[in-house]
Amino acid sequence: MIGRLNHVAIAVPDLDAASAQYRNTLGAKVGAPQDEPDHGVTVVFIELPNTKIELLYPLGDDSPIKGFLEKNPSGGIHHICYEVEDILAARDHLKAEGARVLGNGEPKIGAHGKPVLFLHPKDFNGCLVELEQV
Numbered sequence: 852m853i854g855r856l857n858h859v860a861i862a863v864p865d866l867d868a869a870s871a872q873y874r875n876t877l878g879a880k881v882g883a884p885q886d887e888p889d890h891g892v893t894v895v896f897i898e899l900p901n902t903k904i905e906l907l908y909p910l911g912d913d914s915p916i917k918g919f920l921e922k923n924p925s926g927g928i929h930h931i932c933y934e935v936e937d938i939l940a941a942r943d944h945l946k947a948e949g950a951r952v953l954g955n956g957e958p959k960i961g962a963h964g965k966p967v968l969f970l971h972p973k974d975f976n977g978c979l980v981e982l983e984q985v
């Protein structure tokens with residue numbers, strides 16, 4: 852059911868510093884900051900030859916990454932995103948398997964303009980999983 856790795860997301864305490872580090876120190880192709888108010892984050896995408904890195908910084912007062920950054924003040928890997936062909940079929944299969952789909956269970960439009968869903972980290976070995984329909 853899951854396909855390619857779409858991105859690995861890293862929550863960061865300083866988006867400008869992290870962007871500059873990936874651009875200058877690691878020599879990566881770093882995009883511009885993008886506010887995602889529906890998700891409570893500002894994102895910067897880094898294009899690698901085989902996948903993407905998503906730098907995440909909280910946006911607004913009730914950001915879903917606020918608690919994570921409080922627990923990990925120097926930042927940390929926040930989630931991984933796998934591609935699926937049919938997100939509603941994937942959701943229904945996962946629910947039937949007993950996995951917790953976060954939010955109201957309805958996909959939201961993600962940073963690439965495609966539907967996304969999140970799965971509870973406690974159901975996936977401590978790793979928050981995002982699914983993106985491609």
Ligand SMILES: C[C@@H](C(=O)O)C(=O)SCCNC(=O)CCNC(=O)[C@H](O)C(C)(C)COP(=O)(O)OP(=O)(O)OC[C@H]1O[C@@H](n2cnc3c(N)ncnc32)[C@H](O)[C@@H]1OP(=O)(O)O
Nearest residue numbers: 887890892915918919929953961962963969972977978979
């Ligand atoms: C733009 C879009 C895109 O790519 O298109 C995005 O990615 S938006 C990316 C941002 N959006 C999201 O993350 C949406 C989905 N996330 C959520 O709904 C939330 O962040 C939760 C995953 C439910 C966590 O919420 P919150 O931090 O309030 O819960 P909590 O403090 O009660 O945490 C419950 C337990 O889960 C752990 N926990 C929390 N966040 C975690 C993470 N990212 N990875 C692994 N474990 C995590 C906590 O340490 C705690 O474990 P212990 O009890 O053992 O201490």
Ligand SMILES: [Co+2]
Nearest residue numbers: 860905932981
């Ligand atoms: Co993401």
